[in-house]
Amino acid sequence: MPPLDSTTSITPELIAAHGITREEYVRIQGILGRDPNITELGMFSVMWSEHCSYKNSKPILKLFSKMNAALPRQENLLVKPGQENAGIVDIGDGLAVCFKIESHNHPSAIEPFQGAATGVGGILRDIFTMGARPVLLMNSLRFGDLSQPVSQRLFRGVVAGIAHYGNCMGIPTVGGDIYFDASYEGNPLVNAMALGIIKKNEIVRGAATGVGNPVYYVGATTGRDGLGGAAFASKELSEASHEDRPAVQVGDPFMEKLLMEACLELLKTDALVGMQDMGAAGLTCAGCETASRASTGVEIDLMHVPRRESGMIPYEILLSESQERMLVIVKKGKEKDVERIFEKWDLHAVKIGEVTKGDKYRVLNEGQVAAEIPAKALADDGPVYVRDEEVPAYLAEAQKLDLTAVKEVKDFNSVLKRLLTYPSIACKAWVWQQYDHMVRTDTVFYPGHDAALIRIKGTQKGIAVSTDCNSLYVYLDPHEGGKIAVAEAARNVVCSGARPIGVTNCLNFGNPMKPDIFWQFHQAVSGMIESCTALEVPVTGGNVSFYNESPQGAIYPTPTIGVVGLLENIDKRVPSAFQTEGDVIFLAGETFNELGGSHYLMIEHSLKKGLPPRLDLKREKALQQFLLAAADGKKLASCHDLSEGGLALALAECCLKSESSLGASVKDLGEIRKHQAGLRTDALYFGESQSRAILSVKPEHREEVKRLALKQGVALYEIGEVGGDALGIEDRVHLPVSEIRKLFDSAIPNIMEIP
């Protein structure tokens, strides 16, 4: 590459090297009325990358806004998706929750520790930028087959990186989900979610309003790290990706902790006008987005930008993705108040420019104009493409499944044991014990529950959160898989007694230029929308991560869902595991002959085939309403959602997660069989039919629970009783709880712990 200074001439090669097409370049010329200089070319390149501009996904993402607008009760949505750094939902009593999920897949593939750590740092900044104090972290992770050393290395590094950042910040990592599958080999997924609490009247906008107001640069110094990270995230990973290592940033959670405290302290003064973090596309993005949101101009002088390296040129300063930096717009005349706060926290706070009239983002350097671009054009008027779609070639074959050719396995004890030790299912304590999941003393349900649950001090309220996505379902049927991802995450939240109030998503897909990938993307989104509509939960925003491909091909399409639920009274929470000997066990929901896409089929028959279970949203909604009503009346001792591994695995989990290893005796599933003629026993035990849950209920609440189920039209089967020290299901399963607990607990440590 030639030196990138003012003498650089803009050649077609240079334009191509910036990932800008010929048409896009013509558009840039039109906007500027001239050729861009090299600095401006770099700025357009990052802002118009998929990562920042959503140029390939915008037409599809608009469907979320359209759906939101048609929902009842949308007055609770305080910020529209995409409008600000994170979504905000009203939870009453003057409070709101601010949350978002975001990917850091590509950096984590190259450098797992720092990639994952800075992913956490970035999502936290998105939350406190809005004025909210982050109170919890979650993460959704995908790795290749865990028997592979490379997967173990990535897994170990990512977990340590998340722990490093979250623990130091003092924000508990309270849950998430992890799957291992060969499709993620070489392209792991690291999706981090954060949630903050904010007073409704203290929401900060990322807008540069008020001509003449000073613009401050706050936090860490600017270096060459992370140069062009947004552009890097917008291409496929290849053998040469390791050369992109400089595009991976290095995180300093201590700096971010100071930055967070200082910003939240600033919020309490009347000096703050707007705030925006410098994440992807750094100073370029922060400058043009704040100006664009306020329909103003912003002028900055790079001379004032604190740097950690000498000899940096405007191109590098503007594109740097050094971490832990913020742009803060403050009221003119209040500069001293602002500087005093940052000084207290030993942070740089430097005035680098001001809000100007007009619409330009103007960058000065050594008395010269280094760049001058209409802010809106850079931030919002990027190209938008409607990509071609095509049904993938694999689909028809993958969906084919002849169940008559699938032999029922005889020994169900062995099946259950294999499921319990399968890494995607097995206990993840090895992971979450590395995360401080208790700091802030709000965590009520620790990781391992269907949903994480925190209390909000000073109120009766609790917030439940779940992340989920069974990507094999999405691979086999993107529409149904997208539907299920939303419904299941919502069901998890409901099982804890909380009502879902918002959805955030992180849409991880392959290369959108490939019509079959784009078809998956569109289908999955339309499925998600169907579920959100039926369950009446708005989508508050999220993130798209394309180009998740390694030389082996694209990952399974993975639209990770984060659902946030509100529990008005924390005393009405419902745990996942059995509580007391003698409680009655119910199965709620219908079981069908559905084995397609199941873990049973995958593990016992080496088949990743068939149609995933069908999700009937009427049935799903009825189940959720029934569970919420029963929880509200304090009629449930425990409630656990059925997912991978079906009924048998759910029962095993209810036992092994109970505090005193309570057993269960499930004597008769005859009623269920009677209801579904021809139901295979393996489908009954291990099938993954949707809209089901295992409840345990005190005997005196039995009739009331039956009445509530009847009222919602939910099928409810009394199948057994909590007690003993073994799990017994008819004459097919009999295992001591101590044994299944040991298998479940030791599977991942056996692989990961150095002997």
Next chain:
Amino acid sequence: MKAAVIVFPGSNCDTDCFHALRDTVKVAVEYVWHKERNLPKVDLVVIPGGFSYGDYLRTGAIARFSPVMESVTKHAGEGRAVIGICNGFQILLEAGLLPGAMLRNKTLEFICRHTWIRTEENLTIFTGKIEVGETLCIPIAHGEGNYYCDEETLKALHDNSQVVFRYASREGKLGDRFNPNGSLDHIAGIVNKKKNVLGMMPHPERASEELLGSSDGSKIWNSILSALG
């Protein structure tokens, strides 16, 4: 009783200690910023957990130079109560208010989970309301809690009844499998010779309400309250 919670840059259990003292123990408590040279008039100083100065250099190594530490040392020297929890314990070690040092956990990984600790001494202001041998369920959350000291120091600790808490089973049995971090002699908490300065790795502030899974930590707070009034 009045308490002060010291806040260093990077402290992150400061608000938790404040909440436990104010809302569950119901005592007057205030924050003291580390740049303050003088402590307010208080009976108890709490040095909370977290990552003071990002744990750069060594855990607690930089915090001990914070201006407030001179007053804390003076407060301790006058025989008044100081409790350092987790990173607070590490700071007390670095400041020389307690003997010994911390190594990385034997697993080399950060560990956050509930542990059982056995009360070894109750002739201290921190444990007066707890029976000797009584076990408490209190969580740990640290990467460097592997307490270490030389033989002579260890002997002195035992001779002077300075070992206050040791990791144990729920029933109070000692053993490597109940020791989460590999600490010497299963030590979880110690006091100074005068028994007015306690350092402990487990977090009593996280075990002060049943809602959070355990309220055993309250026994420590209540002991302090009863001793100091």
